[in-house]
Amino acid sequence: xxxxxxxxxxxxxxxxxxxxxxxxxxxxxxxxxxxxxxxxxxxxxxxxxxxxxxxxxxxxxxxxxxxxxxxxxxxxxxxxxxxxxxxxxxxxxxxxxxxxxxxxxxxxxxxxxxxxxxxxxxxxxxxxxxxxxxxxxxxxxxxxxxxxxxxxxxxxxxxxxxxxxxxxxxxxxxxxxxxxxxxxxxxxxxxxxxxxxxxxxxxxxxxxxxxxxxxxxxxxxxxxxxxxxxxxxxxxxxxxxxxxxxxxxxxxxxxxxxxxxxxxxxxxxxxxxxxxxxxxxxxxxxxxxxxxxxxxxxxxxxxxxxxxxxxxxxxxxxxxxxxxxxxxxxxxxxxxxxxxxxxxxxxxxxxxxxxxxxxxxxxxxxxxxxxxxxxxxxxxxxxxxxxxxxxxxxxxxxxxxxxxxxxxxxxxxxxxxxxxxxxxxxxxxxxxxxxxxxxxxxxxxxxxx
Amino acid sequence: xxxxxxxxxxxxxxxxxxxxxxxxxxxxxxxxxxxxxxxxxxxxxxxxxxxxxxxxxxxxxxxxxxxxxxxxxxxxxxxxxxxxxxxxxxxxxxxxxxxxxxxxxxxxxxxxxxxxxxxxxxxxxxxxxxxxxxxxxxxxxxxxxxxxxxxxxxxxxxxxxxxxxxxxxxxxxxxxxxxxxxxxxxxxxxxxxxxxxxxxxxxxxxxxxxxxxxxxxxxxxxxxxxxxxxxxxxxxxxxxxxxxxxxxxxxxxxxxxxxxxxxxxxxxxxxxxxxxxxxxxxxxxxxxxxxxxxxxxxxxxxxxxxxxxxxxxxxxxxxxxxxxxxxxxxxxxxxxxxxxxxxxxxxxxxxxxxxxxxxxxxxxxxxxxxxxxxxxxxxxxxxxxxxxxxxxxxxxxxxxxxxxxxxxxxxxxxxxxxxxxxxxxxxxxxxxxxxxxxxxxxxxxxxxx
Numbered sequence: 101x102x103x104x105x106x107x108x109x110x111x112x113x114x115x116x117x118x119x120x121x122x123x124x125x126x127x128x129x130x131x132x133x134x135x136x137x138x139x140x141x142x143x144x145x146x147x148x149x150x151x152x153x154x155x156x157x158x159x160x161x162x163x164x165x166x167x168x169x170x171x172x173x174x175x176x177x178x179x180x181x182x183x184x185x186x187x188x189x190x191x192x193x194x195x196x197x198x199x200x201x202x203x204x205x206x207x208x209x210x211x212x213x214x215x216x217x218x219x220x221x222x223x224x225x226x227x228x229x230x231x232x233x234x235x236x237x238x239x240x241x242x243x244x245x246x247x248x249x250x251x252x253x254x255x256x257x258x259x260x261x262x263x264x265x266x267x268x269x270x271x272x273x274x275x276x277x278x279x280x281x282x283x284x285x286x287x288x289x290x291x292x293x294x295x296x297x298x299x300x301x302x303x304x305x306x307x308x309x310x311x312x313x314x315x316x317x318x319x320x321x322x323x324x325x326x327x328x329x330x331x332x333x334x335x336x337x338x339x340x341x342x343x344x345x346x347x348x349x350x351x352x353x354x355x356x357x358x359x360x361x362x363x364x365x366x367x368x369x370x371x372x373x374x375x376x377x378x379x380x381x382x383x384x385x386x387x388x389x390x391x392x393x394x395x396x397x398x399x400x401x402x403x404x405x406x407x408x409x410x411x412x413x414x415x416x417x418x419x420x421x422x423x424x425x426x427x428x429x430x431x432x433x434x435x436x437x438x439x440x441x442x443x444x445x446x447x448x449x450x451x452x453x454x455x456x457x458x459x460x461x462x463x464x465x466x467x468x469x470x471x472x473x474x475x476x477x478x479x480x481x482x483x484x485x486x487x488x489x490x491x492x493x494x495x496x497x498x499x500x501x502x503x504x505x506x507x508x509x510x511x512x513x514x515x516x517x518x519x520x521x522x523x524x525x526x527x528x529x530x531x532x533x534x535x536x537x538x539x540x541x542x543x544x545x546x547x548x549x
Numbered sequence: 550x551x552x553x554x555x556x557x558x559x560x561x562x563x564x565x566x567x568x569x570x571x572x573x574x575x576x577x578x579x580x581x582x583x584x585x586x587x588x589x590x591x592x593x594x595x596x597x598x599x600x601x602x603x604x605x606x607x608x609x610x611x612x613x614x615x616x617x618x619x620x621x622x623x624x625x626x627x628x629x630x631x632x633x634x635x636x637x638x639x640x641x642x643x644x645x646x647x648x649x650x651x652x653x654x655x656x657x658x659x660x661x662x663x664x665x666x667x668x669x670x671x672x673x674x675x676x677x678x679x680x681x682x683x684x685x686x687x688x689x690x691x692x693x694x695x696x697x698x699x700x701x702x703x704x705x706x707x708x709x710x711x712x713x714x715x716x717x718x719x720x721x722x723x724x725x726x727x728x729x730x731x732x733x734x735x736x737x738x739x740x741x742x743x744x745x746x747x748x749x750x751x752x753x754x755x756x757x758x759x760x761x762x763x764x765x766x767x768x769x770x771x772x773x774x775x776x777x778x779x780x781x782x783x784x785x786x787x788x789x790x791x792x793x794x795x796x797x798x799x800x801x802x803x804x805x806x807x808x809x810x811x812x813x814x815x816x817x818x819x820x821x822x823x824x825x826x827x828x829x830x831x832x833x834x835x836x837x838x839x840x841x842x843x844x845x846x847x848x849x850x851x852x853x854x855x856x857x858x859x860x861x862x863x864x865x866x867x868x869x870x871x872x873x874x875x876x877x878x879x880x881x882x883x884x885x886x887x888x889x890x891x892x893x894x895x896x897x898x899x900x901x902x903x904x905x906x907x908x909x910x911x912x913x914x915x916x917x918x919x920x921x922x923x924x925x926x927x928x929x930x931x932x933x934x935x936x937x938x939x940x941x942x943x944x945x946x947x948x949x950x951x952x953x954x955x956x957x958x959x960x961x962x963x964x965x966x967x968x969x970x971x972x973x974x975x976x977x978x979x980x981x982x983x984x985x986x987x988x989x990x991x992x993x994x995x996x997x998x
Contacts, residue, residue, distance in 0.1 A: 112983065145915065145978045159917045401983050402976040423971040432979035439975055466594065468608045500980040501950015504973070504987070508957040511971055522872040522960055524953070526888055527851040529594045530881035531949040534561065534850050
């Protein structure tokens with residue numbers, strides 16, 4: 101009899117899991133439930149629709165439920181909540197009152213934007229950026245918004261700040277930490293980025309946790325660090341927490357970072373014992389770091405796709421494992437790209453690792469070739485083993501390939517010495533310096549060892 | 550007493566060797582001899598000066614002899630040929646009649662453009678592209694050139710073809726092999742590139758070795774594949790051969806590829822015995838391949854710099870080794886970038902390796918993000934070990950970081966399976982697809998194993 105597979109969640113993890121299950125098994129019966137109205141879109145694209153770079157939200161939807169039905173024989177039920185779940189009896193019920201059985205299940209329930217518990221957080225105009233519905237709500241309120249406050253200077257916060265600035269709004273970013281992109285970027289690199297974004301007209305209020313949001317019906321001001329910032333819109337870019345409603349319902353173990361703890365096969369644990377026929381993927385899980393012994397959160401679209409692949413393959417009877425992650429990330433912010441991979445200095449300290457760092461500064465093209473953009477590369481090595489464990493880039497262009505290059509070296513445990521000795525760079529005057537700035541950064545690091 | 554170090558050659562290898570020797574030893578007496586008038590420039594930049602992208606040849610000269618004297622206490626003697634050399638007695642004489650002694654010596658005598666032994670090769674207007682003097686000769690003859698023939702469709706030949714096309718000339722590329730970039734690129738990828746360059750108005754005559762060059766004083770036509778191609782200029786881009794005059798003078802062993810055989814410390818052999826206090830770097834040597842057991846030529850600026858570093862460090866009493874090379878390369882040709890690393894299918898066959906290949910096609914940005922450029926990535930794995938041993942990219946942008954990324958994996962012996970499982974890519978809609986095309990190519994390869 102054909103295997104019955106249920107997937108819950110329609111983000112990158114869920115959609116990929118369903119497709120991977122189909123690749124693994126031609127005859128499985130695959131059903132996907134999602135509370136969302138839209139499926140198969142990248143939340144990372146929302147700021148660009150707000151900005152107007154992408155014309156509408158329809159453009160970022162890669163596929164419809166019809167596509168999945170017709171091309172992959174996957175049944176997708178939108179706006180359907182799973183109201184009860186029993187993984188021992190292998191049954192669930194949905195908000196439409198129907199009961200379903202399954203042989204295996206993938207939970208890709210994602211995350212929810214953390215709303216700080218302050219006065220006024222439920223006022224009209226206080227909005228997260230997570231779903232297309234959020235994006236549409238933001239867009240519809242923009243007409244009568246003159247000033248916006250972005251709560252949180254992480255990647256999505258900065259992208260939204262620039263999107264709204266570009267749309268002609270006055271924008272203030274309020275951040276509780278003393279730097280932008282806290283946690284995953286070091287302050288020296290973050291400051292370069294902040295300086296650039298400030299030069300485009302975005303205001304920053306740093307080291308200022310939000311203590312209240314004021315207004316009658318709609319938001320009128322944000323209070324942070326003892327001052328009031330008038331605004332008609334607050335974008336909550338305050339981090340994403342794992343959506344634990346279903347995992348809690350079935351008693352799955354939650355790890356140290358507040359997300360579901362999983363095995364390499366992406367199976368959860370219950371009271372320390374592996375749970376059969378249940379797989380998880382995406383923002384709901386914590387993973388293992390590839391750079392330090394310990395758990396990490398990897399809330400990235402690229403990670404969700406890979407996890408979905410593993411979870412779906414296993415759910416359909418195949419065998420795949422998800423390795424430790426470096427969580428390589430990149431963002432395009434104004435005229436620069438910011439990227440990082442592995443551990444920042446702060447994250448390394450969290451894992452008890454002492455670091456040595458190197459900086460490379462230069463251009464993306466040969467010095468004499470017109471149009472070269474400034475690029476700064478920072479690399480971090482473990483002071484004991486000399487292994488490369490982290491890197492960050494702020495560059496006018498071409499950060500993505502460079503950060504993937506460094507990620508590859510880090511995943512293989514390459515030391516600064518080995519990178520310096522053996523890791524070649526391709527060169528031609530229009531695309532790099534004869535010694536790429538990545539190599540320059542590693543050479544600088546080598547002088548500190 | 551301070552060590553006396555002599556360096557011969559002022560290309561990337563020689564200049565870097567002199568600087569590395571100074572870094573290693575503050576008090577060494579360092580002298581560099583070169584036949585060239587100009588020093589410290591990248592021959593890779595010459596086509597861009599011809600094209601007009603870079604205003605003049607002075608712009609590509611990174612440093613003057615004065616700079617080396619003042620900043621690094623290195624004596625540079627231009628237009629000075631070494632006329633005799635004895636590495637046992639450690640003496641040499643130069644074209645100005647002076648005799649010099651040394652404790653150690655670096656030979657970075659580079660390569661010479663191979664001029665095919667055909668009729669008319671010495672006619673006026675038949676020019677190599679190697680030195681600034683060559684570049685100036687080409688530029689001065691361009692005024693009365695309407696049509697140019699490029700002999701050889703390698704990287705430098707194609708760059709020159711586009712430079713001359715851009716300058717308004719009628720350009721025909723004549724190549725003895727049936728594809729552009731023979732040897733290091735596979736025909737399917739080379740054809741993509743050729744098609745693009747042809748679309749910019751460059752004519753190609755393939756599988757047509759040049760049999761004669763006609764003309765009275767100045768060139769009037771090239772004969773290839775039985776046809777005559779009228780022209781007023783012929784650019785010889787027919788490959789570079791190691792410059793063996795000095796190595797032969799002192800009896801150094803020449804390897805299977807026609808260049809000096811060296812140890813990992815870049816020391817030469819004489820009748821199979823390592824020669825003390827002599828080091829070589831740059832186009833004059835053959836190296837070991839990082840991907841196959843055997844020698845390879847790595848005639849790249851980026852390799853020359855790394856070899857110069859090793860040779861100079863060792864010549865000054867330090868210890869450094871030069872590892873096997875993947876010879877990652879990149880070129881910007883018209884509106885595309887072409888890049889490669891490791892073994893092509895043809896090179897793999899030369900080493901007796903059977904390959905399996907994967908192709909990824911996509912965009913450099915998310916599908917819905919405006920301005921994404923087409924990118925095609927090809928990866929090759931050893932059919933027995935599944936290790937990645939080669940890759941090629943033709944892309945509208947951002948090829949360099951991607952090829953370095955693949956190079957890193959190949960240098961660490963990563964299999965297609967391991968790359969597919971663990972090698973993450975950073976993602977944001979303006980800089981990549983959620984699964985980068987590099988990963989897509991590896992996934993395609995995995996379906997063939």
